[in-house]
Amino acid sequence: MKIPFLDLTAPHQELKTELSNAFERVLNSGWYIHGEEVRLFEKEFATYCNAQHCIGVGNGLDALHLILRAYGFGNGDEIIVPSNTFIATWLAVSQSGATPVPVEPDERTYNINPSLIEAAITPRTKAIIAVHLYGQPADMDPIIALAKKYKLKVIEDAAQAHGAYYKGKRTGSLGDAAGFSFYPGKNLGALGDGGAVTTNDAELAEKIRALSNYGSQLKYHHDVKGLNSRLDELQAALLREKLTRLDEWNARRKLIAHQYLTAFSDTGLVLPYVPEWADPVWHLFVIRSPQRDQLQAQLSTAGINTVIHYPVPPHRQAAYSELNYNQGTFPVSEKIHNEVLSLPMGPHLNKLQLATIIEELIAAAHV
Ligand SMILES: *Cc1c(COP(=O)(O)O)cnc(C)c1O
Numbered sequence: 001m002k003i004p005f006l007d008l009t010a011p012h013q014e015l016k017t018e019l020s021n022a023f024e025r026v027l028n029s030g031w032y033i034h035g036e037e038v039r040l041f042e043k044e045f046a047t048y049c050n051a052q053h054c055i056g057v058g059n060g061l062d063a064l065h066l067i068l069r070a071y072g073f074g075n076g077d078e079i080i081v082p083s084n085t086f087i088a089t090w091l092a093v094s095q096s097g098a099t100p101v102p103v104e105p106d107e108r109t110y111n112i113n114p115s116l117i118e119a120a121i122t123p124r125t126k127a128i129i130a131v132h133l134y135g136q137p138a139d140m141d142p143i144i145a146l147a148k149k150y151k152l153k154v155i156e157d158a159a160q161a162h163g164a165y166y167k168g169k170r171t172g173s174l175g176d177a178a179g180f181s182f183y184p185g186k187n188l189g190a191l192g193d194g195g196a197v198t199t200n201d202a203e204l205a206e207k208i209r210a211l212s213n214y215g216s217q218l219k220y221h222h223d224v225k226g227l228n229s230r231l232d233e234l235q236a237a238l239l240r241e242k243l244t245r246l247d248e249w250n251a252r253r254k255l256i257a258h259q260y261l262t263a264f265s266d267t268g269l270v271l272p273y274v275p276e277w278a279d280p281v282w283h284l285f286v287i288r289s290p291q292r293d294q295l296q297a298q299l300s301t302a303g304i305n306t307v308i309h310y311p312v313p314p315h316r317q318a319a320y321s322e323l324n325y326n327q328g329t330f331p332v333s334e335k336i337h338n339e340v341l342s343l344p345m346g347p348h349l350n351k352l353q354l355a356t357i358i359e360e361l362i363a364a365a366h367v
Contacts, residue, residue, distance in 0.1 A: 003344055003353045005305040006185055010348035011249070015241055019191075022237035032233045034213070041236040042196070044243055045180075048163070049172030051198035053205035056231025057212050060159040060181020063195040064092030064129070066229065067155055067177045070207035073098050073126045080120055080128040080152075082112040083330040084337075087314045089131055089157050092179070098126065102315055102325075104332045108273040110134060110286070114142035121146070127153040132161035132171050134309070135187065135253075135283030136274065140166050140174045147175075155179070158198075162188040163250045165279035172198040182231075182239055187253070187283050188246050190235040249347035253282040256349055260285055263358040267365040270339070284309055288339040289365070296341055298364040304357055307342045 012019060026037060038056050046054035057063050073079065074097035081089050083102035093100040103120050106113040110133050117128060128147055130138040140154070147154045154175030158164075161171040162180060172178040182194035197208050210217045215226025231239075257272070257280075264271055270288035274280060286309065289295055296306050313333045315325035328334070344357060 001353070001356060002303045003305060003357060005307050005342070005344050006346045007348050008184055008189070010346075011242070011245075012191070014348075015245065018241040018244075019238055022241050023234065026234045026237045029233070033230060035233045037233045037236040037240065038231055041231070041240050041243070044240060045196060046198060048170070048243060048246070049178070049198045050170045051173045051178070052200045053198065053202065055197045055205055055208045055212065056236060057195045057197060057208075058229035058231065059193045059195040060157075060179055060183060060186075061088045061092055061095075061195070062212070062227070062229040063179030063181070063197045064089065064155065064157060065095045066208045066211055066227075067179060067197055067199075067204070068092060068096040068098065068127070069211055070204050071127070071153055076124060077126045078122060078124045079126060080117060082129075082131050082133070083313060083315060083333040084110055084112075085131045085133060085157070085314065086159070086310060087317060087319070088159070088181075089129055090314045090320065093129070100314075101125070102330060102333075104330055105133075105336065106139075107332055107336070109136060109139070109275065109278075110336060111136065111138040112143070114139050114146070117143065117146055121150050121152075125150065125152060127155055129155045129157055130175065131157040131159075132164055134272070134280070134286050135161050135164055136272070136280035137161060137164050137166035137171055137174070137278050139275070139277075144175065153177070159183075159186060160283040161281055162186065163246055164281040167277045173200070176201060177204055182235065187250060187281050188239065188242060191238050192235055194231050194235045194239065195229075196231065250281045252347040253345060256345060256354060257282045257285055259354060260343065260358070264361065264365075267362060269361075269365055282345060284342045285345040286340050286342050288336070289341065290339060292339050292341050295361070295364050299357075299360055302356075302360040304360055305344065308340060309342050310337060310340075313337050
């Protein structure tokens with residue numbers, strides 16, 4: 001039996017009629033950019049996140065970049081980012097002209113460690129980007145308290161956390177603004193690229209709308225040098241259908257996560273840790289072991305596909321060689337990157353697949 005890391009056909013088979021109807025709606029509308037579907041998706045997703053505004057954009061990287069641009073952050077500014085994240089968080093900062101200033105994670109949650117942030121703040125610091133990594137919310141209250149003290153903006157990178165709760169509040173409504181990705185493999189995924197910004201700041205929302213549309217509020221009149229980064233009608237129509245299933249599919253992920261947690265409790269593997277205030281959406285189920293590569297190889301022999309999120313931390317990527325962060329600069333992140341392994345996880349992982357993964361991983365861990 002071959003078990004894929006994530007089955008992207010199954011959700012679309014389940015929703016085939018709805019998605020086909022959505023496609024027909026757009027096909028017949030004759031309107032493919034900035035129309036009714038995007039307007040309705042923005043309204044529905046804002047409601048889902050309990051945020052006042054949502055702006056559909058081209059992808060998750062652009063969502064974060066547009067937030068920074070709209071705030072006017074750029075050259076000479078510093079933005080605090082987790083050292084342990086997908087590189088897009090850093091790239092959004094670099095594209096704005098600002099410098100990413102990394103802060104190490106809490107080794108248990110993998111999210112930015114709030115107690116290390118203050119030491120990284122300088123007079124040039126403008127914002128903190130908190131990433132809700134693997135679908136688990138970052139510890140926002142201490143981050144927001146620091147931001148108040150130093151007059152910084154708090155930006156959520158919610159690309160992996162559609163629908164997660166922090167102390168009963170939805171991600172996307174926790175900071176000043178949030179960036180979401182609808183890359184196909186995310187919990188809410190399009191059938192192509194897509195992204196969104198959510199915020200309660202009406203002025204910021206207006207700026208992002210203009211910036212993402214050539215810097216224009218009135219057609220052919222351009223106030224700023226914007227970009228073209230839009231969610232299109234077709235992706236919006238498809239996302240509207242998938243949004244109706246998001247809670248149900250997240251609930252199925254949670255059930256699988258709890259079965260994994262129970263099954264692996266005696267294996268000696270480092271398992272995901274969920275603080276009592278977090279209600280994660282299990283974008284990924286990530287275990288840790290110093291024997292990670294062997295485990296991955298053994299699972300692969302058994303036909304089980306796993307992925308490493310991520311093999312190389314941003315500060316050790318060639319793209320960031322100019323920052324001169326040597327090996328050992330961010331040891332917690334480096335250790336995490338050397339040990340993590342993501343098991344198959346998704347709403348369409350079936351009982352037999354789950355039982356097989358559990359059996360094979362327990363066998364591999366005991367060697
Ligand atoms: C996927 C992802 C992004 C980027 O989203 P894209 O839509 O692929 O541009 C940013 N941050 C994190 C944490 C992500 O997982």
